[in-house]
Amino acid sequence: MNCSFERTKADMVSATLLDTAIDQFGRLGFEGASTREIARASGTAMSSITYHFGGKQGLYLAAAEHIAASIRNLQGEAVARAVAAGQQSSIAATEALAAILDSLAQMMLRPETEAWSRFIIREQQFPTEAFDVLFAKAMQPILNAFIELISRARPDLGQREAVAMAILLFGQAMVLRAGRAAVCRALQVEQIDDETALLLRARLRANTLCILSEKPQ
Template sequence: MNSEATSVGRADFDMAFERADDVETVEAQDALPASRHYRRARQDRGAETRQKLLLAALDVFGRYGFEGAATRDIAKRAGANLAAIVYHFGSKDSLHRAVAEYVVEQMQMRIGDSINAAARALTGDVDRPTARRLLQNIIDVHIDCMLGEAEAELWGRFIMREQMEPSSAFDVIYDYMMSCQTTTTTLVAILLNLDPRSEEATLRSFAISGQFVIFCVGRPMVLKKLGRDTLSNKDRDEIRRIVAEQIDLLVGETLADEG
């Protein structure tokens, strides 16, 4: 959508609000309840509608990609007028980018502390046992977050869609993921005595991440094979144990018991 179309859309939407305000004034004078048109218009420019549009768009973009997603479908799922997308986001492309930023924000809130703790430790000298523990902390938080929260399945689907069909929002996801990967790569490099800037360190870091990422992207297959509808706390504990053992073998450093 070009800037002219966006500005026209906003003008039309604001005009609808003004008409609704006029209706409210008349109805208030006549002691009548506010019209349905006014209530809907007021509702659609609120923060709650914006959040509903984000969540609806997260689902639709993840299922159908940017090109296949219809803004009319997103608005319908959010229970909002189509013009509400223009009012809150300006365009389909801006909505798509806002969804990417929302996904990054949610993941940062849940995973960021483990990444930040490792990054702070890496400003000093980190030995192999400490590197192994910091790496496992990051992995454990990822498993809890990506396998333990219902909305995380939508984040994973959106991220996978961007991997398969990169769009203008891809860089938002990429920049965040690489900031995390840089820290894990440095930890892996310490454990394998590699230059953290080397391609081998990068590839081995991705390979280690794959030990738990497969349970995110392959969740439907895992659930069907296990005969489950969802992964329980016990399942996640077992996944953590198995992943930890696999990484012990890959890096040659057994995870020490902090207790």
């Protein structure tokens, strides 16, 4: 029982450090963030960072792993279900892709994704080893699902066109988090409340169905 308690306590310390690190690294970047401040803000000792992660670089990579794992936990089942459902027909593939995008939109509207977004945006602008983790373990599986479903819904498209469409459709969901300030300013709201969220999700679905139904002239 003591061993189990100690493991649970260690896991809690590790999780708290990761959440604090993601926030600090996202706000200040790798160079600007201080492990001393991360330890202080998480209510633990500096030695905990060395013990759990080996140092600042290890903590940074673990933060990327944590974000990727969190995204997989939120999206993995929904993506798998959608890909399976999309096998039936082009219409089913279109509906499945709209379902994935709606699931992504809902994730982008969750409060905890704010800190993840800051971290990811920094890595998008100045990629490091952490970006390899984020892309391979979180972004790529979702993009692969998009590409597969787009290819079924729009067999007239070539591979590169399908990839380009996947990227841009993905971006429509991402703007709900990465472009939150602009979204609120444009819609003249202080925050995205439930009514506004439903409007945005409905428009995202309509956009997706429209784009996937377009045929070459």
